[in-house]
Amino acid sequence: MDVLLAILSLFGLYGLVTLGIAVIFAATRVVNLAQGDLMMVGAYTAAVAAGPAFGWRVVLALVVSAPLLLLIERLLLRRPLADGLATMLVTWGVGMALRQAAELLFTSTSRTVEPPMAGAVTVLTTPYPAYRLACGLIAVAVIGLVLLVAYRTGWGLTLRAIADNATMAALLGTDPRRVRTLAFVLGGLLAVLAGALYSPVLAVNPTMGFSLLVPVFFGLLFSRPGALATAAGAALLIAALSVLLRAWMSDVLAEVLFYLIVIGVAALRSRPWIWRFSSWLSRLLLPARAS
Amino acid sequence: MAQPPSPPRTGILTVATLLALTGCGGSAISGGQDGQSGSLKIGVIVPLTGPVSATGTALRRGFELGVKKVNDNGGVNGKKVEYVVVDDAGNPATSTQLARKLIQQDQVSMIFGTITGDTAEAVARVADDAKVPFGTAILGDTERCYTYQWGFGETTRQMLTPAVPELLRKYGTKVAIVGSDYNYPHFYAGVAKELVKQAGGSILAEEYSPLGQADWQPVITRMKDAEPDVVLSMVVGADAVTFSQQAKQFGLLTPELGFEGAPLDTDYYPALSALVNGRTHTVRWTDGLDDAESRKFVADYRAAHDFKDPIPEVAGNAYFGVQFLLDAARKAAAFEGPAINTEIGRLTFDSPLGKGTRFESTNHRLQADMLEVTIKPGGAYEVSKKLGPIPDTTPKTGCA
Numbered sequence: 258m259d260v261l262l263a264i265l266s267l268f269g270l271y272g273l274v275t276l277g278i279a280v281i282f283a284a285t286r287v288v289n290l291a292q293g294d295l296m297m298v299g300a301y302t303a304a305v306a307a308g309p310a311f312g313w314r315v316v317l318a319l320v321v322s323a324p325l326l327l328l329i330e331r332l333l334l335r336r337p338l339a340d341g342l343a344t345m346l347v348t349w350g351v352g353m354a355l356r357q358a359a360e361l362l363f364t365s366t367s368r369t370v371e372p373p374m375a376g377a378v379t380v381l382t383t384p385y386p387a388y389r390l391a392c393g394l395i396a397v398a399v400i401g402l403v404l405l406v407a408y409r410t411g412w413g414l415t416l417r418a419i420a421d422n423a424t425m426a427a428l429l430g431t432d433p434r435r436v437r438t439l440a441f442v443l444g445g446l447l448a449v450l451a452g453a454l455y456s457p458v459l460a461v462n463p464t465m466g467f468s469l470l471v472p473v474f475f476g477l478l479f480s481r482p483g484a485l486a487t488a489a490g491a492a493l494l495i496a497a498l499s500v501l502l503r504a505w506m507s508d509v510l511a512e513v514l515f516y517l518i519v520i521g522v523a524a525l526r527s528r529p530w531i532w533r534f535s536s537w538l539s540r541l542l543l544p545a546r547a548s
Numbered sequence: 549m550a551q552p553p554s555p556p557r558t559g560i561l562t563v564a565t566l567l568a569l570t571g572c573g574g575s576a577i578s579g580g581q582d583g584q585s586g587s588l589k590i591g592v593i594v595p596l597t598g599p600v601s602a603t604g605t606a607l608r609r610g611f612e613l614g615v616k617k618v619n620d621n622g623g624v625n626g627k628k629v630e631y632v633v634v635d636d637a638g639n640p641a642t643s644t645q646l647a648r649k650l651i652q653q654d655q656v657s658m659i660f661g662t663i664t665g666d667t668a669e670a671v672a673r674v675a676d677d678a679k680v681p682f683g684t685a686i687l688g689d690t691e692r693c694y695t696y697q698w699g700f701g702e703t704t705r706q707m708l709t710p711a712v713p714e715l716l717r718k719y720g721t722k723v724a725i726v727g728s729d730y731n732y733p734h735f736y737a738g739v740a741k742e743l744v745k746q747a748g749g750s751i752l753a754e755e756y757s758p759l760g761q762a763d764w765q766p767v768i769t770r771m772k773d774a775e776p777d778v779v780l781s782m783v784v785g786a787d788a789v790t791f792s793q794q795a796k797q798f799g800l801l802t803p804e805l806g807f808e809g810a811p812l813d814t815d816y817y818p819a820l821s822a823l824v825n826g827r828t829h830t831v832r833w834t835d836g837l838d839d840a841e842s843r844k845f846v847a848d849y850r851a852a853h854d855f856k857d858p859i860p861e862v863a864g865n866a867y868f869g870v871q872f873l874l875d876a877a878r879k880a881a882a883f884e885g886p887a888i889n890t891e892i893g894r895l896t897f898d899s900p901l902g903k904g905t906r907f908e909s910t911n912h913r914l915q916a917d918m919l920e921v922t923i924k925p926g927g928a929y930e931v932s933k934k935l936g937p938i939p940d941t942t943p944k945t946g947c948a
Contacts, residue, residue, distance in 0.1 A: 270763075357597075360601065365598065365599055365600070365602045366819065369789060372797070457793075458790075458797065460793070499763075500763075500765075509757070512758050
C-alpha cells in the first residue's frame with residue numbers, strides 16, 4: 258500500500274506538469290522549457306502569500322499567473338512561433354528570467370510551506386501523511402478533468418484537430434492562434450497548480466522546477482502529440498517506475514536503472530520495426546470503424 | 549493580407565535580450581577598495597548566483613567586514629588591503645577560469661572563498677600551480693590536501709568527535725545515516741561510523757540519494773523501518789529542507805529522535821525553524837558567542853546588511869579567517885605567495901575561534917575550538933557548552 262500511495266503522490270506531481278507541457282506541445286509543437294519554472298512561480302505564490310488560507314493561496318497562484326502566461330504568449334511567443342527552435346529558446350529564456358527574478362526577490366535560500374492538514378490518515382492499515390494523500394488525489398482529479406475536457410468538449414476537439422493538422426484545422430475555420438494562446442495559458446496553469454499544491458511537501462526555491470524537467474520530458478517523449486491521455490499514461494508509468502525501483506533498491510542504483518530503462522525505451526521506440534509492430538497491434542486491438 | 553512576421557530574427561533577438569537581462573553574459577566582477585600601488589590584493593571567488601548563492605553571499609560579507617577591520621586598523625604593514633570579488637555560480641569550470649584570471653590579470657597575492665567542495669578543489673589546483681595561498685571558510689573536508697590551500701571551517705572529525713558520544717548518550721545507540729550522493733557525505737559517513745563504533749553504538753541504516761530529489765518517501769520508509777534512535781544527516785542544499793520536512797510528515801523526525809547534521813546549520817533555519825528549535829548542534833562559531841569581537845562583528849553584519857536571521861557560520865569563519873591570513877601576510881617579508889604561505893603554516897593566532905589557533909601541517913586544517921549550541925525559537929544559536937580545542941591531526945594525501 259505504501260508503494261501505491263507513493264505512486265499516487267508522485268504521479269500527481271509529474272502528471273500535472275507533463276499534461277501541461279503536452280497541452281502546450283499539442284497546440285504549438287513547442288517544448289515549453291519554462292514549465293518547471295512556472296511550477297516554481299506557483300510554489301512561491303503559496304509560500305509568500307502568508308495571509309489567506311492555503312486553498313485561497315492556490316487560487317491566488319492561478320489568478321496571478323494567468324495574465325503572466327497570457328503576456329508571455331502574446332509578447333514573446335506569438336511572432337517566433339513559426340520557428341520551433343526559436344520559440345523553444347524563448348521559453349528557455351523565460352524560464353531563466355523567472356529563476357533569476359525569484360532569486361533576486363526571495364534569495365536562493367529555500368522556504369517551506371506549512372501543510373494545511375497535519376497528521377496522518379490510515380489507508381488500509383497504512384498510516385500516510387494526510388496532506389500528501391489529499392494533494393495526490395486533487396492532482397489526479399484535475400488530470401481527469403483536463404482529459405475530460407480534451408476528449409468530451411468542442412475545445413478539446415479543436416485542440417486535437419490543431420495537434421493533428423494545424424493547416425487543415427485553420428482551413429476548416431478554426432483560429433489556431435486563439436487555441437494556441439488558450440493552450441499555453443492552460444498548460445502553464447497546470448504547472449503553476451502543481452507547484453502551489455505540492456509546495457508543503459517540497460523545498461520552495463528558485464531552481465525547484467528545473468530538476469523536474471527530466472521526468473517531464475520523458476513523459477512528453479513517450480506520449481503522442483495531441484493524445485493527452487498518452488501523456489498522463491506516460492507520467493503514470495514514469496512515476497511508477499521511479500517509485501518501484503526506489504522501493505526495491507538504493508536510490509543511487511535505482512536512478513541509474515531508471516535512466517537506463519527510459520533511455521532504452523526511447524531508443525527502441527525510434528526503431529522503425531517497433532512502429533510497424535505497434536501499428537499492427539493497434540489495428541488488431543482496435544479495428545477501424547465506419548463513423 | 550497581414551505582413552508575415554520574421555520569426556527567426558524576432559526569436560533570436562528575444563532570446564538575446566532575455567539572456568542579457570538574466571545576466572548570462574559572464575561572471576560579474578566587482579572591485580572592493582580603491583587601488584593603491586604596492587597594496588596587498590586578494591581575489592574572492594564565491595557563488596553569488598545559483599543554488600548556493602545565499603552561503604556565498606554570507607561568506608563575502610564576512611570576508612569584507614574582516615578586510616575592513618584590518619584596513620581600519622592601518623592595513624597590512626601600512627598598505628591597504630584590496631580585493632576583487634568574482635562570481636563562480638558554484639561551477640568548478642568557472643572557478644578554475646576565474647582563479648587563473650585573478651592570478652594572471654589581477655595579480656592577486658591570495659585567494660579566498662568558494663563554497664562547494666568541487667569548486668574548492670578546482671581553485672586549489674590552480675593556486676598550487678601558481679603558488680598563491682588559498683583560504684576556504686566552509687565546513688567539511690576536501691578529497692585531498694594542497695600545499696597552498698588552508699581550511700578555516702571545521703573538519704568532519706572536529707564536528708562529530710564531541711557530537712556522536714553525546715547523541716548516543718542522550719537518545720540511544722542505534723544510528724541511521726542519510727546523505728546526498730556525492731563525495732563529502734560518504735566521507736562524513738565513514739568518520740561517523742568509526743566514531744559511533746567507538747562510542748558503543750551501531751549503524752542500522754545508511755542511505756544516499758542523488759541531489760535534486762523531490763520525493764524522499766522510499767528513503768524515509770527504509771529508515772523508519774530500521775527504528776533508529778539517532779539520525780545523522782548530510783543531506784545538503786534544498787534537499788536538506790525537502791528531506792527534513794518529509795521526514796517530519798512521515799513521523800520519522802520526532803522530538804524523541806536524536807538529529808544532527810547539515811539541516812541544523814543556520815543556513816536552513818529560516819526554512820526549518822519548527823523542526824530544529826530546541827536541538828543541539830556542534831559548530832566552530834555562532835552569532836550567539838558573547839565575546840566582544842564576535843558581538844562587534846554581529847552588530848556590524850546586521851547593520852550593514854539589515855540582516856535579521858541567524859548569521860551563517862561561514863561568515864564568522866571568513867571574518868576571522870581573513871584576519872588570520874592577513875596577519876600571516878604582515879609577517880611575510882613580501883606580498884608574495886610562497887612567503888605568505890610559509891607564514892600561514894607557522895602562525896598562531898588568537899580570535900573567538902580559539903586561543904593560539906594554528907594549522908596542522910599534515911592536513912592544513914585549522915586547529916581551533918568547537919562549541920555546542922542550542923537552537924532557540926527565533927533563531928538564536930546559544931552556546932550551551934564550550935567544548936574547547938578539538939584536534940584533527942588526521943594526515944591527508946598531498947600534505948602528509
